[in-house]
Amino acid sequence: MTxxxxxxxxxxSVRRRWTxxxxxxxxMFLVGLDTTIVNVGLPAIGHGLGVGVRGxxxxxxxxxxxxxxxxxxxxxxxxRFGRRRVFQIGLAVFGAASLACALAPSAGALIAARAVQxxxxxxxxxxxxxxxxxxxxxxxxxxxAIGVWxxxxxxxxxxxxLVGGALVEGLGWRxxxxxxxxxxxxxxxxxxxxxxxxxxxxxxxLDIPGQVLLIAVVAVSVGVLIExxxxxxxxxxxxxxxxxxxxxxxAFVWIESRRREPxxxxxxxxxxxxxxxxxxxxxxxxxxxxALLLNTLYLQQGRGWTPLDAGLTVxxxxxxxxxxxxxSGYLVGRVGPRPPLLLAGAFIAAxxxxxxxxxxxxxxxLLLTAxxxxxxxxxxxxxxxxxxxxxxxxxxxxxxxxxITSTARQLGAALGIAVAGGLxxxxxxxxxxxxxxPGWVLVAACGLFLLAVARLARPGGSAR
Numbered sequence: 164m165t166x167x168x169x170x171x172x173x174x175x176s177v178r179r180r181w182t183x184x185x186x187x188x189x190x191m192f193l194v195g196l197d198t199t200i201v202n203v204g205l206p207a208i209g210h211g212l213g214v215g216v217r218g219x220x221x222x223x224x225x226x227x228x229x230x231x232x233x234x235x236x237x238x239x240x241x242x243r244f245g246r247r248r249v250f251q252i253g254l255a256v257f258g259a260a261s262l263a264c265a266l267a268p269s270a271g272a273l274i275a276a277r278a279v280q281x282x283x284x285x286x287x288x289x290x291x292x293x294x295x296x297x298x299x300x301x302x303x304x305x306x307x308a309i310g311v312w313x314x315x316x317x318x319x320x321x322x323x324x325l326v327g328g329a330l331v332e333g334l335g336w337r338x339x340x341x342x343x344x345x346x347x348x349x350x351x352x353x354x355x356x357x358x359x360x361x362x363x364x365x366x367x368x369l370d371i372p373g374q375v376l377l378i379a380v381v382a383v384s385v386g387v388l389i390e391x392x393x394x395x396x397x398x399x400x401x402x403x404x405x406x407x408x409x410x411x412x413x414a415f416v417w418i419e420s421r422r423r424e425p426x427x428x429x430x431x432x433x434x435x436x437x438x439x440x441x442x443x444x445x446x447x448x449x450x451x452x453x454a455l456l457l458n459t460l461y462l463q464q465g466r467g468w469t470p471l472d473a474g475l476t477v478x479x480x481x482x483x484x485x486x487x488x489x490x491s492g493y494l495v496g497r498v499g500p501r502p503p504l505l506l507a508g509a510f511i512a513a514x515x516x517x518x519x520x521x522x523x524x525x526x527x528x529l530l531l532t533a534x535x536x537x538x539x540x541x542x543x544x545x546x547x548x549x550x551x552x553x554x555x556x557x558x559x560x561x562x563x564x565x566x567i568t569s570t571a572r573q574l575g576a577a578l579g580i581a582v583a584g585g586l587x588x589x590x591x592x593x594x595x596x597x598x599x600x601p602g603w604v605l606v607a608a609c610g611l612f613l614l615a616v617a618r619l620a621r622p623g624g625s626a627r
Contacts, residue, residue: 196326449578
């Protein structure tokens with residue numbers, strides 16, 4: 164996506180520009196919050212709708228899968244038909260789907276509504292960022308705005324379980340979705356009043372074959388991970404899933420490498436810095452979402468804690484992410500992405516290693532320490548990953564870099580839920596701690612992988 168306005172328009176006042184940022188950050192907060200807020204309510208949803216771990220995984224991943232698959236195309240639609248218009252449509256779709264989630268009579272209806280939520284969310288995240296960039300032509304002001312943007316995103320992801328725990332405890336699991344309604348109404352009104360319309364000077368073409376194949380690759384891969392424990396990893400259906408995922412991947416790479424304006428150009432991933440940043444984004448969100456799901460199931464089902472108590476345990480994670488996200492952006496500007504990326508990898512790895520020996524009676528101080536370390540690592544990770552991805556491509560492809568890394572983050576979220584759920588599927592409450600140990604090894608491995616990605620990042624300060 165490009166941030167260039169299609170039509171000349173007078174420069175916005177400082178107050179108006181930062182009001183636009185606030186409105187867009189509000190939408191970003193909703194997108195991030197709904198990625199993680201449902202985690203802490205999963206046991207209550209399962210009890211209320213009569214579904215097990217497998218159905219609960221789909222409740223989370225139906226949202227992230229659709230969001231990951233449609234992010235880039237939604238950005239292209241906004242560039243062509245108007246960013247404010249698509250943003251408003253996204254808000255309306257997201258709000259209507261939230262109401263459908265709150266009223267869902269069955270697990271199937273909830274999963275379908277969550278998928279529609281993902282459609283709406285895909286029109287919010289990349290489009291809102293393009294609106295902000297277009298509203299702030301000054302590079303320094305834009306950099307500060309993006310720093311605020313990253314902080315809000317990190318806060319929303321990490322705060323989801325805490326907010327969700329309080330809502331489930333006080334008002335029941337359906338309140339996780341009712342809470343979106345007043346925020347959506349406020350965002351629609353503020354958008355109509357304050358956000359100017361803008362379009363790209365030369366919008367990208369829609370890549371329908373690439374879009375279909377991307378959704379197929381993501382959905383089949385994650386679907387096999389979720390259904391594998393139930394179907395059997397060597398069952399005919401699972402083997403067919405592996406084959407379908409492989410064929411779709413090969414077809415996607417073949418078709419995309421031959422299109423003039425591909426959805427995702429596979430050749431970009433050959434650039435070590437860019438490819439490493441994309442894989443790093445996947446790893447960070449695998450670690451975060453695996454940790455959140457394992458924490459929820461272990462504390463609520465394994466130890467009988469309330470949703471609020473389980474949510475409070477991740478308060479150190481939220482604090483760590485909130486404090487360290489702006490610090491990470493500052494470090495990227497001063498010394499480059501490598502140092503904060505090294506810190507991110509080290510902290511996430513340390514947090515995972517704290518819990519590789521998890522048992523039924525693990526002390527609360529150790530749990531809080533592990534979640535704080537993971538939160539600090541998550542806070543340090545986002546800014547350097549985005550910077551590494553953008554610096555790994557020519558300046559005119561910065562929008563493409565941002566869209567691909569956003570897709571990678573949501574793919575990582577879906578994979579983290581699928582893998583963690585698969586590890587504990589079928590485990591008795593007293594066996595959840597032992598069953599989740601490989602998940603904490605996975606979290607630590609994701610942190611160690613970030614240390615390798617850091618070696619690909621440019622060592623110096625920002626030249627931009």
